[in-house]
Structures are given as structure tokens and as C-alpha cells.
Amino acid sequence: MSAAGDGNDPRGAAPACVQVDLELLEALHARPASMLVRLASRQTADVELVCEGRRANAKKILEVLRLGARRGSRLQLTARGEDAAASLEKLAELVRGGFVSDALPESGTAAALGMAVGRASWMRAPDLESPESLRGFAPISVGENAEAQSARLRGAFEGAALDLAKLIGALPPREAQLFEPELVILTELLQGALGHAVTETSAEAALDAAATEVRTERTDLVRDAFGRVRARLRGGAASGQEAHEALESAQGERILVTDTLTPSLLVSLPPSFSGIVASDHLGAGYTSHAAILARGRGLPLVFAPPHAVEAIAEDDVVVIESTVQSCHFWVSPSAEFVAKARARRDLWRTREAEEQARAAELSASASSPAALPxxxxxxxxxxxxxxxxxxxxxxxxxxxxxxxxxxxxxxxxxxxxxxxxxxxxxxxxxxxxxxxxxxxxxxxxxxxxxxxxxxxxxxxxxxxxxxxxxxxxxxxxxxxxxxxxxxxxxxxxxxxxxxxxxxxxxxxxxxxxxxxxxxxxxxxxxxxxxxxxxxxxxxxxxxxxxxxxxxxxxxxxxxxxxxxxxxxxxxxxxxxxxxxxxxxxxxxxxxxxxxxxxxxxxxxxxxxxxxxxxxxxxxxxxxxxxxxx
The missing domain is CATH 3.20.20.60 (Phosphoenolpyruvate-binding domains)
Incomplete structure (x- = not known):
């Protein structure tokens, strides 16, 4: 690490600028870049990065990503201002350590409490806020007339309703009732889609047009309903079935990572999944139907900022600790950290079981006439x-x-x-x-x-x-x-x-x-x-x-x-x-x-x-x- 002062302080004050050159052990893709920016943003000093002639403010994620810094590249870090040396040392330690996240977890909001450790399994869904992303589902038939569109839409909605009825019949009563409003939603959405069939070029386009009209009414059940109909229009399996098949093939303990958590996706999770990290596009979070299902099933659920979710890669090790409303999760921490996290998780589960047993005793004693309140x-x-x-x-x-x-x-x-x-x-x-x-x-x-x-x-x-x-x-x-x-x-x-x-x-x-x-x-x-x-x-x-x-x-x-x-x-x-x-x-x-x-x-x-x-x-x-x- 090199340092240079301004040369005007006879007392030999701390240098105003410090610099270090490092070799990157990992490319500055989304996750390490996010970690670097979060750590830099906590520092008082201003930090600049230079890689192959390109410069970036270390506190701005887009500038860091634009560096395109690859593994093995030389990265120059320069810190200026108050606590420059201490700030630079923290950032240098992060880079030298290969961006291990032990001391730098991501933050989120707990919608269902608990602890979980596993490898990430990604599941993506189209964004209802963006008609362009919806149209990523290529129409089977472009230019079909209104009559043909209407027939395909009716068939898709009927199939979706049958899929939903089958799901409701297979779930425990308390979970089944959460899906019952979706039957009414399907009926209303069909009418909206049929209304667009006379002006759109395909049944898919009519459905997408109907989607843009329900933004102020959106819930995860609305998104769930559209997913069912899209699956039927594409000739695919029932909504949730494809997800279940894809997720079931994953080996070992798993954590679901998704940009869009729907109730159907949650109930499709195999037993190997012990936690969820999701973006909260709908703004419902704790009150969403998916969150209610997660709490009922004892699945720790964290809603996190989209950039933090997107930084998780397939098969990354993820540790979730959502034991309070404001919670944390770690991505690719060290093996030692993971071992300790598993021990904490096992202790958490043991204490939960003990608390439930003691609560049952407490409830029984409270019902006794002789018991004090x-x-x-x-x-x-x-x-x-x-x-x-x-x-x-x-x-x-x-x-x-x-x-x-x-x-x-x-x-x-x-x-x-x-x-x-x-x-x-x-x-x-x-x-x-x-x-x-x-x-x-x-x-x-x-x-x-x-x-x-x-x-x-x-x-x-x-x-x-x-x-x-x-x-x-x-x-x-x-x-x-x-x-x-x-x-x-x-x-x-x-x-x-x-x-x-x-x-x-x-x-x-x-x-x-x-x-x-x-x-x-x-x-x-x-x-x-x-x-x-x-x-x-x-x-x-x-x-x-x-x-x-x-x-x-x-x-x-x-x-x-x-x-x-x-x-x-x-x-x-x-x-x-x-x-x-x-x-x-x-x-x-x-x-x-x-x-x-x-x-x-x-x-x-x-x-x-x-x-x-x-x-x-x-x-x-x-x-x-x-x-x-």
C-alpha cells in the first residue's frame, strides 16, 4: 500500500490519499461488485477503482460493473479523505480474500422466520409490469382472427381452472382456501382477455394486454392466475408442475431463489428446499399469499432488494438467518462459516421444538381453574x-x-x-x-x-x-x-x-x-x-x-x-x-x-x-x- 500527503502539514499528518494494486481472484460480476460497493458505501473516504485504464467510483454499482474486470486482472484502489488508509485496508482485505461474504451479509425483510443452509436453485418468472417481458412468450399463432383467439383463450382458461381445482383438492384445507379466490380471478381475467381478442394479433397478445390493466389490482394470486393461463396457451404442463420437476432434480439441501414468488411455486417445492430468497415486486411481502404459505410450512422466507437477489448464482451456497423481522443472508461464505451456520440452525430448530412443547404445557395449565393468569x-x-x-x-x-x-x-x-x-x-x-x-x-x-x-x-x-x-x-x-x-x-x-x-x-x-x-x-x-x-x-x-x-x-x-x-x-x-x-x-x-x-x-x-x-x-x-x- 502506498501513500502520499499534500506536503503542507509540518506535523506529518496522515496522508490524504492512499493507493494499492491487487490481483483479482474473482471477476467483478454482480455479487462481488455488490459486496465491494456495499463495503465502500460504509466508508467515509472516497474510493476510486482503475482497471485497464477504465475508472469507477467504488460506491456506484453500475460504474463498477462497467469496468468489466476479469479474474486475474490488476485492480488499482485509491482512497482519499478522512480515514482513507483504514477504508482502503478493509476493501483490500475483501478483494484479497476472494470476496468471501462472512462479514458482509445481504439484508432483507423476514416474511417467515427461521434458519436455512443450502445451495441456490433459481426459478424465474415474467414480469407483469413489463409488457415487453410478457411478450417474451412467443405467440403460437400470429395473425389469428378474433374467433380463433377467443377459442384458444377459453380453452386455456378452462384448463387453468381445472389445474387450479386439482391443486386445491390436493392441499390441506388451510392452504386450499388461500387459492380459492384465484378461481374468481380467472373468471374476471378471461373477460378482460376476450375483450382484447378483437384488436390483438394473437391470444397471447390479448392476455398480455389484459395483464397491463390489472397493475393496481396485482397480488401474487393474480400473477399466479396469469402463469396458469400462459402455461396452457403454450401447450405446457399445469402451472407449478414444470417448476416442481425442475426443482426436484436438484441435489442436496436447496434454497429457492426467485425474482417472483407465487403461491403455486411455493407449494411445488420438494422437501429438499428449506428456505427462500425472493424479490418483492408486488409490494405485498409479509401479507402475500406465498408468505402465509411459507409461515404455515415453516419455510424461512426473505424478501430482498432485486440487485441482491440477482447477484446470487445457481448453486451458490446460501445461508439464511431470518430470526427477526430485519434479517440477513450470506452468499458463498467460507466453509467454516457454513459449518457454524448449520450448528446454529440445528440449535434454532431444537429450541423451536422445545418452545412448542412448553407452549402446549403452558396452554394446558392456563385452562386449569386453579392456574394464575x-x-x-x-x-x-x-x-x-x-x-x-x-x-x-x-x-x-x-x-x-x-x-x-x-x-x-x-x-x-x-x-x-x-x-x-x-x-x-x-x-x-x-x-x-x-x-x-x-x-x-x-x-x-x-x-x-x-x-x-x-x-x-x-x-x-x-x-x-x-x-x-x-x-x-x-x-x-x-x-x-x-x-x-x-x-x-x-x-x-x-x-x-x-x-x-x-x-x-x-x-x-x-x-x-x-x-x-x-x-x-x-x-x-x-x-x-x-x-x-x-x-x-x-x-x-x-x-x-x-x-x-x-x-x-x-x-x-x-x-x-x-x-x-x-x-x-x-x-x-x-x-x-x-x-x-x-x-x-x-x-x-x-x-x-x-x-x-x-x-x-x-x-x-x-x-x-x-x-x-x-x-x-x-x-x-x-x-x-x-x-x-
Whole structure:
């Protein structure tokens, strides 16, 4: 490594520029280039790469890829500015080590928790967002007349419906019901495709034209339906069958890597597949039908940025650790790392089995009249078909905006009432806390637009700007509240003052409990007046931490900053002074240490993701509260 200063500092300060020449042990293709850029982007210094006369900013992936640096090429790295020497040493170590990813994992979002180790098996699908990619499926007959197109389309859709019915019949009832809406989707898509048959040159083109019309309605079931019809139009096997045959031939432990995860692809996976890394083109992520299936089957599922997914090559060793919502995966790590990862995975599985056994004992003891009530832990529910453990003390946070996120228009009163009633029935005798649509900010909904003069409006404020949507939802909750054995409650998101709660109450026709979600420092300061008019209080620690500490919701989710804990205590004390119970439903509640701290601060209940209920119940097994919750 060489260095050169600016020559003007008599004290012999650290050089402003350092340089090193290295031989590449691996070509700078997508994965190593991505690793290099990620590491360079973490450095304060500016880093430049030179290879065969071509230059690139080490923090820009496209420039690095354009170098076309091959294995054996000489690569010159130059760092300038603060910490230049230390920055360059880290990058040089990565290059000298052949881009082993032990210390540089990719990040993603866990849609299904777990750990997995295996070799990558790729499965690609056409992108519904791009008509050009759809037309990559060459038409069998170009220039066919409208009558011939319509006949082929009807035949393809009928075949797709038969394939789907056969799949539904072969699946367990809980999985089968996830596919039932696709039968209705096929019927509607057929009508759209037939409408284009009079203007397009082939049945394939008519289908593609129909595809471009459903972008605002897209879900993984819509994509699944198009895949079935395309397979039939091409004269191929049923959707999922070809994938199953291709994947079944892979040897050893495998990880599915895909740019498009559909429900049919997931249920086609052979037993050798123990995890999934996928791009989330649909934006549904955790609430997608494929994610629900993955959670039900215990398959770790990570949604990652497209560039990180594309950097994985066929047969690369992949390690997934999605044990918390924000998770990591490694591509081609060292043999030593893989061995340790397998040991961690085996330990994880053992602990999961032990927790399930202990949860069964806990559930049995809780049903005994002589048993003291354990600390209240309820479920955060984001999907209609989400599995809610029997040991859960009800639903503490029903994320209604996620239930209907894929809809192209606001859901009707009857549609909502049916969903709320069904979920309340599944926890009959226990609370079902229905949060009003919490949209805006990083959770936009097409049918809940913000006013032009206040584009950052969120939560209840946004609902007041869309009164038709709010009134329909309140009427739907009223309907569900009237069902037998239901304990439906309303939670108002992003409450700013007692007036927000008063306005909601005035729109209700029944005597239903209304709670306030405190998620900002301003609302925390108004806890006395808010609690006075509310039946219960919920604290959203993700947004509260974000607003207090100036970090994004993900980074602040598990913080135990002293100032945050002090505010939580003040909210609890203020609510208790008014005789109101307090629940915490942020990510902090789903962390064992965080949960214990919250109990110590006096909260009355926690609400966590379904997968965390058992471990949190066990972590708090010795904590007791009043039965009334």
C-alpha cells in the first residue's frame, strides 16, 4: 500500500490519499461488485477503482460493473479523505480474500422466520409490469382472427381452472382456501382477455394486454392466475408442475431463489428446499399469499432488494438467518462459516421444538381453574388467513390496512365486516382490537390519498380527510361487534389529541370500546386528556422511537434508549391514573429483553407477531397481572 500527503502539514499528518494494486481472484460480476460497493458505501473516504485504464467510483454499482474486470486482472484502489488508509485496508482485505461474504451479509425483510443452509436453485418468472417481458412468450399463432383467439383463450382458461381445482383438492384445507379466490380471478381475467381478442394479433397478445390493466389490482394470486393461463396457451404442463420437476432434480439441501414468488411455486417445492430468497415486486411481502404459505410450512422466507437477489448464482451456497423481522443472508461464505451456520440452525430448530412443547404445557395449565393468569400477550395480525396460536390472548392489533393493501379501491362495508367477524370468531371470547386504516407516510394506499396541501398526513388525520372510507370502516366494525361471542374493539392510529377520539366516537352507533394509539412525543404529552376520553391505550414504540430519536422506524424498532423508556413510563402512569390499561404493540414487545423491560415499566399487555407469541409467553411466564384486560 502506498501513500502520499499534500506536503503542507509540518506535523506529518496522515496522508490524504492512499493507493494499492491487487490481483483479482474473482471477476467483478454482480455479487462481488455488490459486496465491494456495499463495503465502500460504509466508508467515509472516497474510493476510486482503475482497471485497464477504465475508472469507477467504488460506491456506484453500475460504474463498477462497467469496468468489466476479469479474474486475474490488476485492480488499482485509491482512497482519499478522512480515514482513507483504514477504508482502503478493509476493501483490500475483501478483494484479497476472494470476496468471501462472512462479514458482509445481504439484508432483507423476514416474511417467515427461521434458519436455512443450502445451495441456490433459481426459478424465474415474467414480469407483469413489463409488457415487453410478457411478450417474451412467443405467440403460437400470429395473425389469428378474433374467433380463433377467443377459442384458444377459453380453452386455456378452462384448463387453468381445472389445474387450479386439482391443486386445491390436493392441499390441506388451510392452504386450499388461500387459492380459492384465484378461481374468481380467472373468471374476471378471461373477460378482460376476450375483450382484447378483437384488436390483438394473437391470444397471447390479448392476455398480455389484459395483464397491463390489472397493475393496481396485482397480488401474487393474480400473477399466479396469469402463469396458469400462459402455461396452457403454450401447450405446457399445469402451472407449478414444470417448476416442481425442475426443482426436484436438484441435489442436496436447496434454497429457492426467485425474482417472483407465487403461491403455486411455493407449494411445488420438494422437501429438499428449506428456505427462500425472493424479490418483492408486488409490494405485498409479509401479507402475500406465498408468505402465509411459507409461515404455515415453516419455510424461512426473505424478501430482498432485486440487485441482491440477482447477484446470487445457481448453486451458490446460501445461508439464511431470518430470526427477526430485519434479517440477513450470506452468499458463498467460507466453509467454516457454513459449518457454524448449520450448528446454529440445528440449535434454532431444537429450541423451536422445545418452545412448542412448553407452549402446549403452558396452554394446558392456563385452562386449569386453579392456574394464575399469565401475562397477557396478544397477536399482531396482518393477513386474513394468518395462523393465530391457541396460546394467544386474542388479537391486540389487527392491521386492517394490510388486509386490503392489494385492493384497487376501498373495500366495501360488507367485505370488511365479513373479515373482521371471521377473525373475531377465531379468537372468540378474547379481544379482537381492530385498528382503523393506518396509511400514509411509508404505507401509502391508492384509495386513501393525502390532500395536496398536506401530503404527509397519516393515521387518523388521513382518515378524517377521507370521511367516506372512515365511515364505511366504522360501520363494518359495528357489524362485527354485534356478532355472538365477539369482543371487538377499535384502535385509533396516530392519535394527536382527545378531539380525534371524540370525533370517532360520534360516528359510532354501538357502545364499542375505543382505544388510542400513542405514537408521537406530542401525543405522549397529552396522555391525560387522551386517556380520559379513551377506553384503553396502545403504544406504538416503532413510530414513537422514530419521532423521538430521529431514526427510521426499522432502525428504531428495538431501541432501549433511556429517553424512550422514560416516555413509555410516563404514558403508562398517565393512563393508569385514569384507570386505563396499556398495551405495547411495537417490535420492542416481541423481543424477550424488551418485553421484560416493558413489563417492568408497568404495561398491562403486549401484542406481537404470531411467531413471537410463544417465546414471549415463555419469557414472561412468571409475570402476573389482573385478569381483566
Amino acid at each position: 399469565a401475562f397477557i400477550v396478544r397477536a399482531n395480525v396482518s393477513a386474513r388467513d394468518e395462523r393465530i396460536p391457541d396460546v394467544a390472548d386474542g388479537i391486540g392489533l389487527l392491521r386492517t390496512e394490510l388486509l386490503f393493501a392489494a385492493a384497487h379501491k376501498a373495500p366495501s362495508e360488507l367485505e370488511q365486516a365479513a373479515v373482521y367477524r371471521e377473525l373475531a370468531r377465531r379468537v372468540a371470547g378474547k379481544p379482537c382490537v381492530v385498528r382503523l386504516f393506518d396509511a400514509g407516510g411509508d404505507k401509502p394506499l391508492a384509495w386513501l390519498p393525502a390532500p395536496p396541501d398536506d401530503p404527509d398526513l397519516r393515521g387518523i388525520g388521513l382518515l378524517f380527510a377521507n370521511t367516506d372510507v372512515l365511515r364505511a370502516q366504522l360501520r363494518a366494525i359495528d357489524r362485527a361487534h354485534g356478532a355472538p361471542d365477539s369482543d371487538v374493539r377499535i384502535l385509533v392510529p396516530m392519535v394527536r389529541s382527545a378531539d380525534d377520539v371524540e370525533r370517532v366516537r360520534r360516528s359510532l352507533k354501538t357502545d364499542i370500546a375505543v382505544g388510542s394509539m400513542i405514537e408521537s412525543l406530542a401525543a405522549a404529552r397529552e396522555v391525560d386528556s387522551i386517556a380520559r376520553i379513551s377506553d384503553f391505550i396502545s403504544i406504538g414504540t416503532n413510530d414513537l422511537a422514530s419521532s423521538m430519536l430521529g431514526v427510521d422506524r426499522t432502525r428504531g424498532a428495538l431501541t432501549t434508549d433511556a429517553s424512550l423508556l422514560a416516555v413509555i413510563r410516563s404514558i403508562v402512569e398517565g393512563a393508569h391514573a385514569r384507570g386505563r390499561k396499556v398495551t405495547v404493540c411495537g417490535e420492542l414487545a416481541g423481543d424477550a429483553l424488551g418485553a421484560r423491560m416493558l413489563v417492568g415499566l408497568g404495561v398491562d399487555a403486549l401484542s406481537v407477531t404470531s411467531a413471537r407469541i410463544t417465546p414471549i409467553k415463555l419469557a414472561l411466564q412468571g409475570s402476573r397481572v389482573d385478569v381483566d384486560g
